[in-house]
Amino acid sequence: MAYQPKSYRKFLAGTVSAAVVASAIAPVASASFTDVAGSVHADDIATLVAKGYIKGYADGTFKPDKSLTRGEAAIIFSRILKDAGVTEKGAGFPDVPASNAELAEAVAIVQAAGIMTGDEKGNFNPNANITREQMAKVVAEAFKLTKPADYTTKVTDLDKAGSWAREYIQTLEANGVTKNTEFMPKQNVTRGQFASFVVRAMNVGVTAANITGVTVVDLNTLEVTFNGELKEVKKEDFAIQGVEIESVSIKAAAAAEAKTTVVVIKTKTALEEGKSYSVSYKGQTTDKTKVSQSRLCGEHFFGSLRVLSITS
Structure with missing residues:
Protein backbone atom coordinates (compact mmCIF):
# COMPACT_ATOMS: atom_id res chain seq x y z
CA MET A 1 0.00 0.00 0.00
CA ALA A 2 1.47 3.36 -0.99
CA TYR A 3 1.03 6.57 0.99
CA GLN A 4 1.41 10.16 -0.12
CA PRO A 5 4.47 11.57 1.70
CA LYS A 6 2.90 14.82 2.92
CA SER A 7 -0.27 13.36 4.35
CA TYR A 8 1.47 10.30 5.75
CA ARG A 9 4.21 12.26 7.46
CA LYS A 10 1.69 14.76 8.83
CA PHE A 11 -0.14 11.87 10.41
CA LEU A 12 3.00 10.36 11.86
CA ALA A 13 4.06 13.64 13.39
CA GLY A 14 0.76 13.88 15.18
CA THR A 15 0.29 10.34 16.40
CA VAL A 16 3.67 8.60 16.52
CA SER A 17 4.33 6.12 19.29
CA ALA A 18 7.47 4.32 20.38
CA ALA A 19 9.16 1.73 22.58
CA VAL A 20 6.15 -0.28 23.70
CA VAL A 21 6.65 -3.76 25.11
CA ALA A 22 5.56 -7.02 23.57
CA SER A 23 1.99 -8.13 24.17
CA ALA A 24 2.96 -10.80 26.67
CA ILE A 25 4.28 -8.17 29.08
CA ALA A 26 1.77 -6.37 31.27
CA PRO A 27 2.23 -2.58 30.80
CA VAL A 28 2.53 0.15 33.40
CA ALA A 29 0.48 3.22 32.51
CA SER A 30 2.39 5.60 34.78
CA ALA A 31 5.47 7.58 33.85
CA SER A 32 6.90 6.96 37.34
CA PHE A 33 9.34 4.29 36.28
CA THR A 34 11.87 3.21 38.86
CA ASP A 35 14.77 3.07 36.41
CA VAL A 36 14.38 6.19 34.28
CA ALA A 37 15.49 8.99 36.63
CA GLY A 38 18.89 10.27 35.55
CA SER A 39 18.62 8.83 32.05
CA VAL A 40 19.47 11.23 29.24
CA HIS A 41 16.30 9.96 27.59
CA ALA A 42 14.05 10.61 30.61
CA ASP A 43 12.34 13.70 29.19
CA ASP A 44 11.66 12.06 25.84
CA ILE A 45 10.32 8.93 27.52
CA ALA A 46 8.06 11.09 29.69
CA THR A 47 6.84 13.01 26.64
CA LEU A 48 5.70 9.86 24.87
CA VAL A 49 4.32 8.28 28.05
CA ALA A 50 2.18 11.38 28.60
CA LYS A 51 0.69 10.83 25.16
CA GLY A 52 -0.02 7.18 25.92
CA TYR A 53 2.54 5.96 23.39
CA ILE A 54 5.08 4.28 25.67
CA LYS A 55 4.43 1.68 28.35
CA GLY A 56 6.74 -0.05 30.76
CA TYR A 57 6.90 -3.38 32.51
CA ALA A 58 4.72 -4.84 35.25
CA ASP A 59 7.51 -4.41 37.81
CA GLY A 60 7.42 -0.62 37.37
CA THR A 61 10.51 -0.39 35.16
CA PHE A 62 10.91 0.93 31.64
CA LYS A 63 14.28 -0.69 30.89
CA PRO A 64 15.64 2.22 28.82
CA ASP A 65 18.88 0.35 28.13
CA LYS A 66 17.18 -2.80 26.87
CA SER A 67 17.49 -3.49 23.15
CA LEU A 68 14.39 -3.08 21.02
CA THR A 69 13.31 -6.05 18.88
CA ARG A 70 11.88 -6.04 15.39
CA GLY A 71 8.65 -7.50 16.71
CA GLU A 72 8.28 -4.67 19.22
CA ALA A 73 9.00 -2.13 16.51
CA ALA A 74 6.34 -3.70 14.30
CA ILE A 75 3.80 -3.33 17.13
CA ILE A 76 4.85 0.30 17.53
CA PHE A 77 4.18 1.23 13.94
CA SER A 78 1.11 -0.95 13.53
CA ARG A 79 -0.49 0.98 16.39
CA ILE A 80 0.37 4.21 14.61
CA LEU A 81 -1.33 3.05 11.45
CA LYS A 82 -4.34 1.57 13.22
CA ASP A 83 -4.87 4.86 15.05
CA ALA A 84 -5.32 6.43 11.62
CA GLY A 85 -7.85 3.80 10.60
CA VAL A 86 -5.46 1.78 8.45
CA THR A 87 -6.38 -1.90 8.44
CA GLU A 88 -4.83 -3.20 5.22
CA LYS A 89 -2.57 -6.17 5.83
CA GLY A 90 0.15 -7.93 3.94
CA ALA A 91 0.63 -11.67 3.58
CA GLY A 92 2.80 -11.91 6.67
CA PHE A 93 5.94 -13.97 7.14
CA PRO A 94 6.52 -17.69 7.80
CA ASP A 95 8.52 -17.02 10.99
CA VAL A 96 5.73 -14.94 12.59
CA PRO A 97 3.34 -17.42 14.24
CA ALA A 98 -0.37 -16.80 13.79
CA SER A 99 -0.81 -17.93 17.40
CA ASN A 100 0.68 -14.59 18.48
CA ALA A 101 -2.25 -12.60 17.14
CA GLU A 102 -1.04 -9.13 18.07
CA LEU A 103 2.40 -9.64 16.57
CA ALA A 104 1.06 -11.33 13.45
CA GLU A 105 -1.39 -8.50 12.81
CA ALA A 106 1.27 -5.86 13.51
CA VAL A 107 3.78 -7.39 11.12
CA ALA A 108 1.15 -7.74 8.39
CA ILE A 109 0.17 -4.08 8.75
CA VAL A 110 3.69 -2.64 8.66
CA GLN A 111 4.49 -4.95 5.76
CA ALA A 112 1.56 -3.60 3.76
CA ALA A 113 2.56 -0.03 4.61
CA GLY A 114 6.13 -0.67 3.49
CA ILE A 115 7.60 0.47 6.80
CA MET A 116 9.32 -2.82 7.62
CA THR A 117 10.14 -5.72 5.34
CA GLY A 118 11.77 -9.13 5.63
CA ASP A 119 15.22 -10.46 4.85
CA GLU A 120 16.46 -12.07 1.65
CA LYS A 121 15.09 -15.43 2.82
CA GLY A 122 11.61 -14.06 3.28
CA ASN A 123 11.68 -14.03 7.08
CA PHE A 124 10.78 -11.13 9.37
CA ASN A 125 12.98 -12.14 12.33
CA PRO A 126 10.69 -10.70 15.02
CA ASN A 127 12.97 -11.64 17.93
CA ALA A 128 16.08 -10.06 16.42
CA ASN A 129 17.26 -6.79 17.86
CA ILE A 130 17.20 -3.68 15.70
CA THR A 131 20.58 -2.12 15.05
CA ARG A 132 21.05 1.62 14.93
CA GLU A 133 21.54 1.60 11.17
CA GLN A 134 18.33 -0.41 10.72
CA MET A 135 16.56 2.05 12.99
CA ALA A 136 17.82 4.90 10.81
CA LYS A 137 16.12 3.38 7.78
CA VAL A 138 12.81 2.74 9.56
CA VAL A 139 12.59 6.22 11.10
CA ALA A 140 13.73 8.07 7.97
CA GLU A 141 11.23 6.24 5.78
CA ALA A 142 8.37 6.35 8.28
CA PHE A 143 8.68 10.12 8.69
CA LYS A 144 9.52 10.73 5.02
CA LEU A 145 12.67 12.58 6.01
CA THR A 146 15.01 14.01 3.40
CA LYS A 147 18.39 15.74 3.45
CA PRO A 148 19.84 18.57 1.33
CA ALA A 149 21.67 17.37 -1.75
CA ASP A 150 24.82 19.24 -0.71
CA TYR A 151 24.75 18.09 2.90
CA THR A 152 28.15 17.32 4.45
CA THR A 153 28.10 14.76 7.23
CA LYS A 154 30.04 15.03 10.47
CA VAL A 155 29.54 11.37 11.38
CA THR A 156 33.01 9.90 11.86
CA ASP A 157 32.15 6.20 11.59
CA LEU A 158 29.87 6.28 8.55
CA ASP A 159 32.22 3.84 6.80
CA LYS A 160 31.30 1.21 9.40
CA ALA A 161 27.67 1.25 8.28
CA GLY A 162 26.34 -0.83 5.43
CA SER A 163 26.37 1.03 2.13
CA TRP A 164 22.56 0.84 2.06
CA ALA A 165 22.32 2.59 5.47
CA ARG A 166 24.65 5.55 5.00
CA GLU A 167 22.12 7.78 3.31
CA TYR A 168 19.57 7.10 6.06
CA ILE A 169 22.08 7.94 8.81
CA GLN A 170 22.99 11.21 7.14
CA THR A 171 19.30 11.99 6.73
CA LEU A 172 18.74 11.60 10.48
CA GLU A 173 21.80 13.75 11.13
CA ALA A 174 20.67 16.48 8.73
CA ASN A 175 17.30 16.66 10.48
CA GLY A 176 18.73 16.70 14.00
CA VAL A 177 17.29 13.29 14.86
CA THR A 178 20.75 12.00 15.71
CA LYS A 179 23.27 14.38 17.26
CA ASN A 180 26.35 12.25 17.94
CA THR A 181 29.28 12.36 15.54
CA GLU A 182 29.91 8.71 16.37
CA PHE A 183 26.77 6.88 15.26
CA MET A 184 27.81 3.28 16.07
CA PRO A 185 25.67 1.80 13.26
CA LYS A 186 26.12 -1.86 14.17
CA GLN A 187 25.09 -1.49 17.81
CA ASN A 188 21.56 -2.34 18.89
CA VAL A 189 19.20 0.57 19.46
CA THR A 190 17.85 0.74 23.01
CA ARG A 191 14.34 1.59 24.12
CA GLY A 192 15.51 4.89 25.58
CA GLN A 193 17.44 5.85 22.47
CA PHE A 194 14.48 4.99 20.30
CA ALA A 195 12.20 7.24 22.37
CA SER A 196 14.57 10.15 21.78
CA PHE A 197 14.83 9.43 18.07
CA VAL A 198 11.04 9.46 17.80
CA VAL A 199 10.53 12.67 19.76
CA ARG A 200 13.12 14.46 17.63
CA ALA A 201 11.60 13.14 14.43
CA MET A 202 8.17 14.34 15.52
CA ASN A 203 9.31 17.94 15.36
CA VAL A 204 11.35 17.80 12.17
CA GLY A 205 10.30 20.53 9.78
CA VAL A 206 9.28 23.06 12.42
CA THR A 207 11.96 25.76 12.59
Whole structure:
Protein backbone atom coordinates (compact mmCIF):
# COMPACT_ATOMS: atom_id res chain seq x y z
CA MET A 1 0.00 0.00 0.00
CA ALA A 2 1.47 3.36 -0.99
CA TYR A 3 1.03 6.57 0.99
CA GLN A 4 1.41 10.16 -0.12
CA PRO A 5 4.47 11.57 1.70
CA LYS A 6 2.90 14.82 2.92
CA SER A 7 -0.27 13.36 4.35
CA TYR A 8 1.47 10.30 5.75
CA ARG A 9 4.21 12.26 7.46
CA LYS A 10 1.69 14.76 8.83
CA PHE A 11 -0.14 11.87 10.41
CA LEU A 12 3.00 10.36 11.86
CA ALA A 13 4.06 13.64 13.39
CA GLY A 14 0.76 13.88 15.18
CA THR A 15 0.29 10.34 16.40
CA VAL A 16 3.67 8.60 16.52
CA SER A 17 4.33 6.12 19.29
CA ALA A 18 7.47 4.32 20.38
CA ALA A 19 9.16 1.73 22.58
CA VAL A 20 6.15 -0.28 23.70
CA VAL A 21 6.65 -3.76 25.11
CA ALA A 22 5.56 -7.02 23.57
CA SER A 23 1.99 -8.13 24.17
CA ALA A 24 2.96 -10.80 26.67
CA ILE A 25 4.28 -8.17 29.08
CA ALA A 26 1.77 -6.37 31.27
CA PRO A 27 2.23 -2.58 30.80
CA VAL A 28 2.53 0.15 33.40
CA ALA A 29 0.48 3.22 32.51
CA SER A 30 2.39 5.60 34.78
CA ALA A 31 5.47 7.58 33.85
CA SER A 32 6.90 6.96 37.34
CA PHE A 33 9.34 4.29 36.28
CA THR A 34 11.87 3.21 38.86
CA ASP A 35 14.77 3.07 36.41
CA VAL A 36 14.38 6.19 34.28
CA ALA A 37 15.49 8.99 36.63
CA GLY A 38 18.89 10.27 35.55
CA SER A 39 18.62 8.83 32.05
CA VAL A 40 19.47 11.23 29.24
CA HIS A 41 16.30 9.96 27.59
CA ALA A 42 14.05 10.61 30.61
CA ASP A 43 12.34 13.70 29.19
CA ASP A 44 11.66 12.06 25.84
CA ILE A 45 10.32 8.93 27.52
CA ALA A 46 8.06 11.09 29.69
CA THR A 47 6.84 13.01 26.64
CA LEU A 48 5.70 9.86 24.87
CA VAL A 49 4.32 8.28 28.05
CA ALA A 50 2.18 11.38 28.60
CA LYS A 51 0.69 10.83 25.16
CA GLY A 52 -0.02 7.18 25.92
CA TYR A 53 2.54 5.96 23.39
CA ILE A 54 5.08 4.28 25.67
CA LYS A 55 4.43 1.68 28.35
CA GLY A 56 6.74 -0.05 30.76
CA TYR A 57 6.90 -3.38 32.51
CA ALA A 58 4.72 -4.84 35.25
CA ASP A 59 7.51 -4.41 37.81
CA GLY A 60 7.42 -0.62 37.37
CA THR A 61 10.51 -0.39 35.16
CA PHE A 62 10.91 0.93 31.64
CA LYS A 63 14.28 -0.69 30.89
CA PRO A 64 15.64 2.22 28.82
CA ASP A 65 18.88 0.35 28.13
CA LYS A 66 17.18 -2.80 26.87
CA SER A 67 17.49 -3.49 23.15
CA LEU A 68 14.39 -3.08 21.02
CA THR A 69 13.31 -6.05 18.88
CA ARG A 70 11.88 -6.04 15.39
CA GLY A 71 8.65 -7.50 16.71
CA GLU A 72 8.28 -4.67 19.22
CA ALA A 73 9.00 -2.13 16.51
CA ALA A 74 6.34 -3.70 14.30
CA ILE A 75 3.80 -3.33 17.13
CA ILE A 76 4.85 0.30 17.53
CA PHE A 77 4.18 1.23 13.94
CA SER A 78 1.11 -0.95 13.53
CA ARG A 79 -0.49 0.98 16.39
CA ILE A 80 0.37 4.21 14.61
CA LEU A 81 -1.33 3.05 11.45
CA LYS A 82 -4.34 1.57 13.22
CA ASP A 83 -4.87 4.86 15.05
CA ALA A 84 -5.32 6.43 11.62
CA GLY A 85 -7.85 3.80 10.60
CA VAL A 86 -5.46 1.78 8.45
CA THR A 87 -6.38 -1.90 8.44
CA GLU A 88 -4.83 -3.20 5.22
CA LYS A 89 -2.57 -6.17 5.83
CA GLY A 90 0.15 -7.93 3.94
CA ALA A 91 0.63 -11.67 3.58
CA GLY A 92 2.80 -11.91 6.67
CA PHE A 93 5.94 -13.97 7.14
CA PRO A 94 6.52 -17.69 7.80
CA ASP A 95 8.52 -17.02 10.99
CA VAL A 96 5.73 -14.94 12.59
CA PRO A 97 3.34 -17.42 14.24
CA ALA A 98 -0.37 -16.80 13.79
CA SER A 99 -0.81 -17.93 17.40
CA ASN A 100 0.68 -14.59 18.48
CA ALA A 101 -2.25 -12.60 17.14
CA GLU A 102 -1.04 -9.13 18.07
CA LEU A 103 2.40 -9.64 16.57
CA ALA A 104 1.06 -11.33 13.45
CA GLU A 105 -1.39 -8.50 12.81
CA ALA A 106 1.27 -5.86 13.51
CA VAL A 107 3.78 -7.39 11.12
CA ALA A 108 1.15 -7.74 8.39
CA ILE A 109 0.17 -4.08 8.75
CA VAL A 110 3.69 -2.64 8.66
CA GLN A 111 4.49 -4.95 5.76
CA ALA A 112 1.56 -3.60 3.76
CA ALA A 113 2.56 -0.03 4.61
CA GLY A 114 6.13 -0.67 3.49
CA ILE A 115 7.60 0.47 6.80
CA MET A 116 9.32 -2.82 7.62
CA THR A 117 10.14 -5.72 5.34
CA GLY A 118 11.77 -9.13 5.63
CA ASP A 119 15.22 -10.46 4.85
CA GLU A 120 16.46 -12.07 1.65
CA LYS A 121 15.09 -15.43 2.82
CA GLY A 122 11.61 -14.06 3.28
CA ASN A 123 11.68 -14.03 7.08
CA PHE A 124 10.78 -11.13 9.37
CA ASN A 125 12.98 -12.14 12.33
CA PRO A 126 10.69 -10.70 15.02
CA ASN A 127 12.97 -11.64 17.93
CA ALA A 128 16.08 -10.06 16.42
CA ASN A 129 17.26 -6.79 17.86
CA ILE A 130 17.20 -3.68 15.70
CA THR A 131 20.58 -2.12 15.05
CA ARG A 132 21.05 1.62 14.93
CA GLU A 133 21.54 1.60 11.17
CA GLN A 134 18.33 -0.41 10.72
CA MET A 135 16.56 2.05 12.99
CA ALA A 136 17.82 4.90 10.81
CA LYS A 137 16.12 3.38 7.78
CA VAL A 138 12.81 2.74 9.56
CA VAL A 139 12.59 6.22 11.10
CA ALA A 140 13.73 8.07 7.97
CA GLU A 141 11.23 6.24 5.78
CA ALA A 142 8.37 6.35 8.28
CA PHE A 143 8.68 10.12 8.69
CA LYS A 144 9.52 10.73 5.02
CA LEU A 145 12.67 12.58 6.01
CA THR A 146 15.01 14.01 3.40
CA LYS A 147 18.39 15.74 3.45
CA PRO A 148 19.84 18.57 1.33
CA ALA A 149 21.67 17.37 -1.75
CA ASP A 150 24.82 19.24 -0.71
CA TYR A 151 24.75 18.09 2.90
CA THR A 152 28.15 17.32 4.45
CA THR A 153 28.10 14.76 7.23
CA LYS A 154 30.04 15.03 10.47
CA VAL A 155 29.54 11.37 11.38
CA THR A 156 33.01 9.90 11.86
CA ASP A 157 32.15 6.20 11.59
CA LEU A 158 29.87 6.28 8.55
CA ASP A 159 32.22 3.84 6.80
CA LYS A 160 31.30 1.21 9.40
CA ALA A 161 27.67 1.25 8.28
CA GLY A 162 26.34 -0.83 5.43
CA SER A 163 26.37 1.03 2.13
CA TRP A 164 22.56 0.84 2.06
CA ALA A 165 22.32 2.59 5.47
CA ARG A 166 24.65 5.55 5.00
CA GLU A 167 22.12 7.78 3.31
CA TYR A 168 19.57 7.10 6.06
CA ILE A 169 22.08 7.94 8.81
CA GLN A 170 22.99 11.21 7.14
CA THR A 171 19.30 11.99 6.73
CA LEU A 172 18.74 11.60 10.48
CA GLU A 173 21.80 13.75 11.13
CA ALA A 174 20.67 16.48 8.73
CA ASN A 175 17.30 16.66 10.48
CA GLY A 176 18.73 16.70 14.00
CA VAL A 177 17.29 13.29 14.86
CA THR A 178 20.75 12.00 15.71
CA LYS A 179 23.27 14.38 17.26
CA ASN A 180 26.35 12.25 17.94
CA THR A 181 29.28 12.36 15.54
CA GLU A 182 29.91 8.71 16.37
CA PHE A 183 26.77 6.88 15.26
CA MET A 184 27.81 3.28 16.07
CA PRO A 185 25.67 1.80 13.26
CA LYS A 186 26.12 -1.86 14.17
CA GLN A 187 25.09 -1.49 17.81
CA ASN A 188 21.56 -2.34 18.89
CA VAL A 189 19.20 0.57 19.46
CA THR A 190 17.85 0.74 23.01
CA ARG A 191 14.34 1.59 24.12
CA GLY A 192 15.51 4.89 25.58
CA GLN A 193 17.44 5.85 22.47
CA PHE A 194 14.48 4.99 20.30
CA ALA A 195 12.20 7.24 22.37
CA SER A 196 14.57 10.15 21.78
CA PHE A 197 14.83 9.43 18.07
CA VAL A 198 11.04 9.46 17.80
CA VAL A 199 10.53 12.67 19.76
CA ARG A 200 13.12 14.46 17.63
CA ALA A 201 11.60 13.14 14.43
CA MET A 202 8.17 14.34 15.52
CA ASN A 203 9.31 17.94 15.36
CA VAL A 204 11.35 17.80 12.17
CA GLY A 205 10.30 20.53 9.78
CA VAL A 206 9.28 23.06 12.42
CA THR A 207 11.96 25.76 12.59
CA ALA A 208 12.27 29.44 13.44
CA ALA A 209 10.99 30.12 9.94
CA ASN A 210 7.62 28.76 11.12
CA ILE A 211 7.29 31.47 13.76
CA THR A 212 4.58 33.92 12.71
CA GLY A 213 4.84 36.29 15.66
CA VAL A 214 5.76 36.92 19.26
CA THR A 215 3.46 38.44 21.86
CA VAL A 216 4.50 40.00 25.17
CA VAL A 217 1.96 39.04 27.83
CA ASP A 218 3.79 40.67 30.74
CA LEU A 219 7.34 41.38 31.81
CA ASN A 220 8.05 37.71 32.44
CA THR A 221 5.88 36.03 29.81
CA LEU A 222 6.15 35.74 26.04
CA GLU A 223 3.98 33.76 23.64
CA VAL A 224 5.53 32.49 20.42
CA THR A 225 3.16 31.41 17.65
CA PHE A 226 4.30 28.70 15.21
CA ASN A 227 2.68 27.91 11.90
CA GLY A 228 2.55 24.14 12.35
CA GLU A 229 2.05 21.59 15.06
CA LEU A 230 4.64 21.14 17.79
CA LYS A 231 3.99 18.09 19.93
CA GLU A 232 6.81 18.71 22.37
CA VAL A 233 8.97 21.68 23.38
CA LYS A 234 12.12 21.95 25.46
CA LYS A 235 13.53 24.93 27.31
CA GLU A 236 16.93 24.41 25.73
CA ASP A 237 15.43 24.90 22.25
CA PHE A 238 14.68 28.55 23.06
CA ALA A 239 16.96 31.45 23.92
CA ILE A 240 16.59 35.19 24.46
CA GLN A 241 19.83 37.15 24.64
CA GLY A 242 20.35 38.59 28.11
CA VAL A 243 17.27 36.85 29.48
CA GLU A 244 17.18 33.66 31.56
CA ILE A 245 14.30 31.39 30.59
CA GLU A 246 12.51 29.64 33.43
CA SER A 247 10.18 27.33 31.49
CA VAL A 248 8.45 26.73 28.17
CA SER A 249 5.12 25.02 27.56
CA ILE A 250 2.53 24.52 24.86
CA LYS A 251 -0.64 26.54 25.27
CA ALA A 252 -3.09 23.76 24.44
CA ALA A 253 -6.12 25.93 23.74
CA ALA A 254 -4.25 27.97 21.18
CA ALA A 255 -2.50 24.94 19.67
CA ALA A 256 -5.80 23.59 18.41
CA GLU A 257 -6.64 26.73 16.45
CA ALA A 258 -5.87 26.86 12.73
CA LYS A 259 -3.13 24.25 12.94
CA THR A 260 -0.90 26.59 14.91
CA THR A 261 1.04 26.06 18.10
CA VAL A 262 1.46 28.76 20.73
CA VAL A 263 4.43 28.28 23.05
CA VAL A 264 4.47 30.14 26.37
CA ILE A 265 7.90 31.25 27.57
CA LYS A 266 8.27 32.16 31.23
CA THR A 267 11.41 34.14 32.07
CA LYS A 268 13.33 34.56 35.29
CA THR A 269 14.72 37.83 33.99
CA ALA A 270 12.16 40.63 33.62
CA LEU A 271 11.97 42.25 30.20
CA GLU A 272 13.01 45.89 30.19
CA GLU A 273 10.93 48.64 28.63
CA GLY A 274 12.65 50.30 25.71
CA LYS A 275 14.89 47.33 24.98
CA SER A 276 14.80 45.07 21.92
CA TYR A 277 14.76 41.28 22.23
CA SER A 278 14.87 38.40 19.80
CA VAL A 279 13.63 34.89 20.51
CA SER A 280 15.87 32.17 19.13
CA TYR A 281 14.48 28.71 18.32
CA LYS A 282 17.01 25.93 17.90
CA GLY A 283 19.70 28.53 17.31
CA GLN A 284 17.80 30.41 14.60
CA THR A 285 16.05 33.76 14.45
CA THR A 286 14.02 35.63 11.85
CA ASP A 287 12.38 39.05 11.65
CA LYS A 288 9.23 37.49 13.08
CA THR A 289 11.06 36.47 16.26
CA LYS A 290 12.10 40.00 17.16
CA VAL A 291 10.47 42.16 19.82
CA SER A 292 10.17 45.68 18.46
CA GLN A 293 11.85 48.26 20.70
CA SER A 294 9.47 50.98 19.55
CA ARG A 295 6.43 49.03 20.66
CA LEU A 296 7.97 48.39 24.06
CA CYS A 297 8.83 52.07 24.44
CA GLY A 298 5.38 53.20 23.34
CA GLU A 299 3.45 51.09 25.86
CA HIS A 300 3.57 51.19 29.62
CA PHE A 301 2.60 47.77 30.91
CA PHE A 302 4.22 47.47 34.33
CA GLY A 303 1.76 45.71 36.59
CA SER A 304 -0.79 45.28 33.80
CA LEU A 305 -1.98 42.26 31.90
CA ARG A 306 -2.08 44.13 28.60
CA VAL A 307 -1.08 42.02 25.60
CA LEU A 308 1.37 43.60 23.20
CA SER A 309 1.51 42.22 19.67
CA ILE A 310 5.01 42.12 18.29
CA THR A 311 5.46 42.95 14.63
CA SER A 312 8.42 42.39 12.39
